[in-house]
Amino acid sequence: MRVQRNSYMIVSYKVRHNHDVREFLSSYRYLLQRAIDIIWDNIEWKKKRNRLIPIIPKSKEFKRALRNQLLKDWNYASHYVDSAIKTAYSILNSWRRNYIKGRRGRNKPVVKRKFVRVKETLYRFRDEKIVITIRPRQLYLEFDLSKAWFRKRVEGCGLGELVLKENELIITFRKPLEERRTAEFIGWDLNKCSMDGFSPKHGWIRIDLRHLYHIHRVHEIKRKKAQSKASKKTSLKSIVSKHGRRERNRAKDFIHKLTTQLVRILPNATHGFENLDKLGMYSRSKKHNRDVAKQNWKLIIQYMSYKSKVKLVNPKGTSSTCPRCGDKVMKLRKGQVVRCMKCGLTLDRQLCGAINIYLRMKGFPPSPSIFYRVVIKSMISLWKVRMKGGRGVTPIGDKDDDMLPMNPRGELSPMNPKAYIGIGKPM
Known part of the structure; x- marks a missing residue:
């Protein structure tokens, strides 16, 4: 089991919305699955004793080629491609850990849920409003937090990554922890x-x-x-x-x-x-x-x-x-x-x-x-x-x-x- 060892206190809250993002979520899920497919096809299997150990490609040249390939026919902000690549590697690394422990087989992960990880470069927070970029200079989503019930709880906290779903937005807040000596x-x-x-x-x-x-x-x-x-x-x-x-x-x-x-x-x-x-x-x-x-x-x-x-x-x-x-x-x-x-x-x-x-x-x-x-x-x-x-x-x-x-x-x-x-x- 892995425990958090960072110097931040991280909390997250949900905000309901009525924006129509079904087409965008479907496109992102298809993009994420494509990224997983390409990385999976380039995995190198090395024999160690009686087992095959997967080696996931992580070189700069491979990631650059992967990004250029995913950018083709992508009609939204290009930074979502970076988000999809990061998420794909996270999914495959999790699969690899469980595979080595014997909890998973040699089956490629399949994305079923619709969600989008919104990087910090894809939104701005100003005047208690979050504005997410979908298409630059064309389409934006606005979320008003001025009447949110958790406002006082997150005073002094900075915003982290967002997760956009069909009916809700998950907002992550982080606050630096004070260094305390163990008593x-x-x-x-x-x-x-x-x-x-x-x-x-x-x-x-x-x-x-x-x-x-x-x-x-x-x-x-x-x-x-x-x-x-x-x-x-x-x-x-x-x-x-x-x-x-x-x-x-x-x-x-x-x-x-x-x-x-x-x-x-x-x-x-x-x-x-x-x-x-x-x-x-x-x-x-x-x-x-x-x-x-x-x-x-x-x-x-x-x-x-x-x-x-x-x-x-x-x-x-x-x-x-x-x-x-x-x-x-x-x-x-x-x-x-x-x-x-x-x-x-x-x-x-x-x-x-x-x-x-x-x-x-x-x-x-x-x-x-x-x-x-x-x-x-x-x-x-x-x-x-x-x-x-x-x-x-x-x-x-x-x-x-x-x-x-x-x-x-x-x-x-x-x-x-x-x-x-x-x-x-x-x-």
């Missing part, structure tokens, strides 16, 4: 119904994700009922897609609020996550596969990556390796607790994963001295502060809501993602 590191272990983190400053941080799982489960049931009816009556197919759209929107809304609140509470932190891939998690169990498909781990990391600093680590063995000695651990209590048979360390499985992620993002190997200095020594002072405050240590490592409230002022209601610090009970 702390937090390792996060993403699970089915919780998001468990660890840092020496805060200890064990647990965020409740049961509501996110509930969103997927509720819409799964509704979609199943709608599908059974749509199989007999085709006019009800739109209801099935409506439930899928609502599910995605509600999940995105929850994750946006959750990640925004996390960044507010931990403004100068670098967040460590596992570089997870769902394709390697599926098994023969139907229930397990459905639970994996419902997870939004990738979306959480994606939203965190442009709101804060994110570092990805190798997920191999984070929950099955002892953070103190590096040996394999044994699962107890149906996998809720793990115990190292070599050094005797016993702790919650999610906490074990969070500690291992923290140690990996800091570059520390499993070692008893490092574990004592980084984990135990820093946690002792935290426990003493909690005991003096009258809160104590929770007996089963479960809840302590007053330590790190995720909803101090009710900003996240009604979803209210909760967080708490828990300390596992000694065995």
Whole structure:
């Protein structure tokens, strides 16, 4: 997985329009497909062991010849040809990455959606109006943003690339981020119904994700009922897609609020996550596969990556390796607790994963001295502060809501993602 590492905060908003751009969109889609066809025909296939690896041509001479060929019979602004070439290379590079990973075959990508990527040289923004050039000195499209609902949100932001569709315009805004020094590191272990983190400053941080799982489960049931009816009556197919759209929107809304609140509470932190891939998690169990498909781990990391600093680590063995000695651990209590048979360390499985992620993002190997200095020594002072405050240590490592409230002022209601610090009970 790739995370954003630029120095800009990027947001996008949609603006509805009633311009007739169907012919222009169809012409651009045909142009984009032509660009893909020409590049595809010039791909060189090299044999490496038992596989054929595609080498996409990217020389200046080839791109110049491609541009000249696409400009023939093109009746719109010439800069759209540059936009189509850039988009074609983006599509083919994405296909190549997935092909090498074994997720795609040797099939040429086909463009089905109608859209146009509008470069910054193809529009001007003045007096709160965007004017897009379609044909120079002949045809322009004007979009008035003076009454847009997001005006105050984007004050001081610059415009980026636009995406023109049949009924809407997607506007991208960007704002330079202030350089912040990392004050702390937090390792996060993403699970089915919780998001468990660890840092020496805060200890064990647990965020409740049961509501996110509930969103997927509720819409799964509704979609199943709608599908059974749509199989007999085709006019009800739109209801099935409506439930899928609502599910995605509600999940995105929850994750946006959750990640925004996390960044507010931990403004100068670098967040460590596992570089997870769902394709390697599926098994023969139907229930397990459905639970994996419902997870939004990738979306959480994606939203965190442009709101804060994110570092990805190798997920191999984070929950099955002892953070103190590096040996394999044994699962107890149906996998809720793990115990190292070599050094005797016993702790919650999610906490074990969070500690291992923290140690990996800091570059520390499993070692008893490092574990004592980084984990135990820093946690002792935290426990003493909690005991003096009258809160104590929770007996089963479960809840302590007053330590790190995720909803101090009710900003996240009604979803209210909760967080708490828990300390596992000694065995």
